[in-house]
Amino acid sequence: MPEQLLFAVEVTLNGLMAGVMYALVALGFVLIFKASGIFNYAQGVMALFAALTLVGLQNGQIPFAHLINAIFGTKLHHFGWHMPAVLAILLAAGVMVILAILVERYLLKHLVNQEPIILFMATIGLAYFMEGIGDLMWGSDIKKMDVGLPQGGSFWIEENTQWLGFGNENFYGFFLDQLDIVATVIAAILVAGLVIFSQYTKQGRAMRAVADDHQAALSVGISLRFIWVLVWSIAGFVALVAGIMWGAKSGVQFSLSLIALKALPVLMLGGFTSIPGAIVGGLIIGVGEKLFEFSIGPLVGGATENWFAYVLALIFLVFRPQGLFGEKIIERV
Amino acid sequence: MLDQSADGYVTEDGRQIGGVLMEMRNITLKFGGVTAIENISFDIREGEIRAIIGPNGAGKSSMLNVISGFYVPSEGEVWFRGARRPQLKPYQVARQGIARTFQNIALFHGMSTLDNIMTGRMTLMKSSIGAQAIWKGAAEREETEHREAVEKIIDFLEIQAIRKTPVGRLPYGLQKRVELGRALAAEPKLLLLDEPMAGMNVEEKEDMSRFILDVNDEFGTTIALIEHDMGVVMDLSDRVVVMDYGKKIGDGTPDEVRGNQAVIDAYLGVSHD
Numbered sequence: 001m002p003e004q005l006l007f008a009v010e011v012t013l014n015g016l017m018a019g020v021m022y023a024l025v026a027l028g029f030v031l032i033f034k035a036s037g038i039f040n041y042a043q044g045v046m047a048l049f050a051a052l053t054l055v056g057l058q059n060g061q062i063p064f065a066h067l068i069n070a071i072f073g074t075k076l077h078h079f080g081w082h083m084p085a086v087l088a089i090l091l092a093a094g095v096m097v098i099l100a101i102l103v104e105r106y107l108l109k110h111l112v113n114q115e116p117i118i119l120f121m122a123t124i125g126l127a128y129f130m131e132g133i134g135d136l137m138w139g140s141d142i143k144k145m146d147v148g149l150p151q152g153g154s155f156w157i158e159e160n161t162q163w164l165g166f167g168n169e170n171f172y173g174f175f176l177d178q179l180d181i182v183a184t185v186i187a188a189i190l191v192a193g194l195v196i197f198s199q200y201t202k203q204g205r206a207m208r209a210v211a212d213d214h215q216a217a218l219s220v221g222i223s224l225r226f227i228w229v230l231v232w233s234i235a236g237f238v239a240l241v242a243g244i245m246w247g248a249k250s251g252v253q254f255s256l257s258l259i260a261l262k263a264l265p266v267l268m269l270g271g272f273t274s275i276p277g278a279i280v281g282g283l284i285i286g287v288g289e290k291l292f293e294f295s296i297g298p299l300v301g302g303a304t305e306n307w308f309a310y311v312l313a314l315i316f317l318v319f320r321p322q323g324l325f326g327e328k329i330i331e332r333v
Numbered sequence: 334m335l336d337q338s339a340d341g342y343v344t345e346d347g348r349q350i351g352g353v354l355m356e357m358r359n360i361t362l363k364f365g366g367v368t369a370i371e372n373i374s375f376d377i378r379e380g381e382i383r384a385i386i387g388p389n390g391a392g393k394s395s396m397l398n399v400i401s402g403f404y405v406p407s408e409g410e411v412w413f414r415g416a417r418r419p420q421l422k423p424y425q426v427a428r429q430g431i432a433r434t435f436q437n438i439a440l441f442h443g444m445s446t447l448d449n450i451m452t453g454r455m456t457l458m459k460s461s462i463g464a465q466a467i468w469k470g471a472a473e474r475e476e477t478e479h480r481e482a483v484e485k486i487i488d489f490l491e492i493q494a495i496r497k498t499p500v501g502r503l504p505y506g507l508q509k510r511v512e513l514g515r516a517l518a519a520e521p522k523l524l525l526l527d528e529p530m531a532g533m534n535v536e537e538k539e540d541m542s543r544f545i546l547d548v549n550d551e552f553g554t555t556i557a558l559i560e561h562d563m564g565v566v567m568d569l570s571d572r573v574v575v576m577d578y579g580k581k582i583g584d585g586t587p588d589e590v591r592g593n594q595a596v597i598d599a600y601l602g603v604s605h606d
Contacts, residue, residue: 201472206452206455209444213439215435218427219439220452220455220519221424221425222452
């Protein structure tokens with residue numbers, strides 16, 4: 001059945017690109033977990049906050065307008081400008097760096113050497129705090145992300161892959177979303193950039209050193225606080241990229257923060273400490289859930305995408321708890 | 334008795350020791366109600382190998398941690414290169430040119446030997462993030478220079494064979510050697526070694542002793558070390574501080590210390606009746 005096969009290929013391609021989106025979110029988790037051992041529950045909210053800030057800046061929305069109006073009886077809402085997307089992205093990235101500095105100064109600094117569970121609770125607090133601040137600053141309505149990314153299916157790919165059907169009338173060529181393709185390219189550039197940074201620069205080496213051993217890092221002259229700010233800034237930037245992609249796909253809305261939950265099974269598969277793991281884990285889950293929905297879905301009444309990833313993660317937890325690429329847990333007795 | 338004038342002294346084997354590099358003045362360190370170090374003063378002179386010895390729990394490691402900034406003394410002053418040192422963070426101490434090793438080896442286990450030693454040069458690297466992004470050429474040249482320095486250290490410590498091996502896989506003795514290499518890579522003015530020979534067999538101890546002497550001899554590095562093995566300490570060091578229960582009970586050349594009654598009592602035990 002070449003027709004079925006072609007559809008399966010199309011589903012796989014779409015799955016791969018959905019996987020890239022999951023990987024983007026998981027990447028932020030891995031960066032922070034590696035460097036500081038903190039499972040940052042707020043990573044999803046950071047993506048939301050970054051996207052809100054980007055849209056707000058771009059459209060010249062006045063931050064805290066509702067609050068100011070309520071207190072002073074004014075009717076402020078917009079500055080009246082419309083920024084170019086590139087400038088707004090740069091400014092939003094700047095805001096994420098400021099956020100990283102604030103998190104380090106007012107949260108992490110006071111929680112050094114605490115139990116992981118306490119740090120985890122702190123990030124839950126941070127998540128809800130940021131969600132609230134995001135609401136206060138930019139309002140809770142659903143916003144449109146318009147940074148000039150292409151939308152809809154790519155006709156070019158459709159036309160140029162039609163011949164693969166070899167005259168089959170039911171096959172019109174592969175349907176791929178242009179946004180997904182752009183997201184894949186950007187994610188690839190982002191990961192390549194991260195790898196080059198961590199392997200070949202002084203700060204990258206310092207980051208790996210801190211991830212490996214805090215005490216040893218201190219003894220060679222690395223400031224932990226600087227590295228934490230750096231790592232949270234990078235995670236903030238990754239969150240911004242994820243926020244742009246997800247925002248362009250489904251609008252900037254508060255449910256965006258729940259994509260963090262989608263990243264969890266990715267991390268179970270890829271391991272919490274591995275950047276390649278986050279990528280491969282994201283791809284496996286993306287392809288897995290699309291193919292499962294395509295093949296088994298009709299038999300069980302569909303909607304398998306809601307739970308497939310978690311079941312897969314559960315199976316991994318039983319048979320390979322450290323994930324595909326995670327560091328092996330060996331306890332010496 | 335050695336002539337300990339301000340200008341230094343000449344050791345038994347004829348090496349010229351310089352002026353005071355680091356001075357600990359009336360250092361006291363308390364953890365809650367426990368006094369780990371009680372009012373101890375001593376100095377470390379340029380070019381010498383200075384040992385701190387004492388029975389278990391005497392406060393030797395605590396003293397090393399005060400010097401390297403990991404512990405904050407409750408009282409007393411630390412003087413370094415003729416100036417009083419304000420309270421610094423460990424990474425700031427490292428940037429002043431004080432490198433150290435740890436009793437329980439603190440290496441970057443996931444990184445190769447080469448990368449580990451390379452991190453030792455962190456304090457000597459200048460290029461900032463921005464500069465590395467813009468002047469790729471300059472950053473590359475700097476990287477090459479540091480690589481050459483690291484290769485020299487690898488040759489010096491005779492660990493060429495394990496250059497690319499992740500240090501987590503190395504046996505204990507070699508890990509200790511890599512850790513020494515990382516400390517050396519910083520080209521320190523003062524090198525602190527916390528029990529460099531703990532847990533080693535005789536052969537490994539001999540190797541390590543040779544490296545310590547060579548480092549001091551070839552690079553003129555001032556070394557302060559903590560060691561349990563009395564034989565090793567007496568062979569290696571120029572002067573020895575002896576600690577017991579947080580107090581200083583002796584200070585002098587190995588021969589002087591060996592003849593000191595308080596030291597003999599601390600090590601052999603003495604009946605208090």
